[in-house]
Amino acid sequence: xAGVTQTPKFRILKIGQSMTLQCTQDMNHNYMYWYRQxxxxxxxxxxxxxxxxxxxxxxxxxGYNVSRSxxxxxxxxxxxxxxxxxxxxxxxxxxxxxxIYGYTFGSGTRLTVV
Amino acid sequence: xxxxxxIPAALxxxxxxxxxxxxxxxxxxxYNLQWFRQDPGKGLTSLLLIQxxxxxxxxxxxxxxxxxxxxxxxxxxxxSQPGDSATYLCAVLYNQGGKLIFGQGTELSVKP
Numbered sequence: 532x533a534g535v536t537q538t539p540k541f542r543i544l545k546i547g548q549s550m551t552l553q554c555t556q557d558m559n560h561n562y563m564y565w566y567r568q569x570x571x572x573x574x575x576x577x578x579x580x581x582x583x584x585x586x587x588x589x590x591x592x593x594g595y596n597v598s599r600s601x602x603x604x605x606x607x608x609x610x611x612x613x614x615x616x617x618x619x620x621x622x623x624x625x626x627x628x629x630x631i632y633g634y635t636f637g638s639g640t641r642l643t644v645v
Numbered sequence: 646x647x648x649x650x651x652i653p654a655a656l657x658x659x660x661x662x663x664x665x666x667x668x669x670x671x672x673x674x675x676y677n678l679q680w681f682r683q684d685p686g687k688g689l690t691s692l693l694l695i696q697x698x699x700x701x702x703x704x705x706x707x708x709x710x711x712x713x714x715x716x717x718x719x720x721x722x723x724x725s726q727p728g729d730s731a732t733y734l735c736a737v738l739y740n741q742g743g744k745l746i747f748g749q750g751t752e753l754s755v756k757p
Contacts, residue, residue: 564744564745566747571654571749572749572750573649573651573734573736573747573748573749573750574689574734574736574747575747576744576745576746579744589744590744621688621689623689623745633677633679633691633694634679634691634736634745635691636681636688636689636690636691637688638687638688639687639688641686
């Protein structure tokens, strides 16, 4: 039972480059989320999706894009990477908004922009 | 604005102590509250989830309480062990929008 799988685990980007962070879940969860975590801080929501074909902005969406073509996949796209996007990125999923099982998180992608 | 605050930011205790981590939230219209553990360089592991209709949840040496009227939750760890050393995050799911709002975390160190 894989849960939420994120790739890559680590990445170094140069300023202005683009990349896609991959997230896949095998629990048939409707809801999926992308968070970023800066040092010493809690997690901030970037984008979320309540089902295939539906996405919405979170607290800090600028500089990112998402798509949700299938229930399983929720990739996060960084266009024109900036040093401010250096962070650890977490993908998460849940059955529904109020699932009694709560959220399941991936192991994270550590991104450095130089 | 819906905010979640955790105090203290860091805590160091000797092995065997009972301890309490605090979480406060500004809006009492919550759906549920979840406590997570995060080890250095790792992802988040769910510890306990309390629905808005519940007052507490227990798992082993962990007990989490919820008081919506005062906007507070506590995570009680009994007989702490060095293996409990980690950052503990509190997160609140509010009714509106379905977004989980996180506190900044409490970094716990249990000394042998």
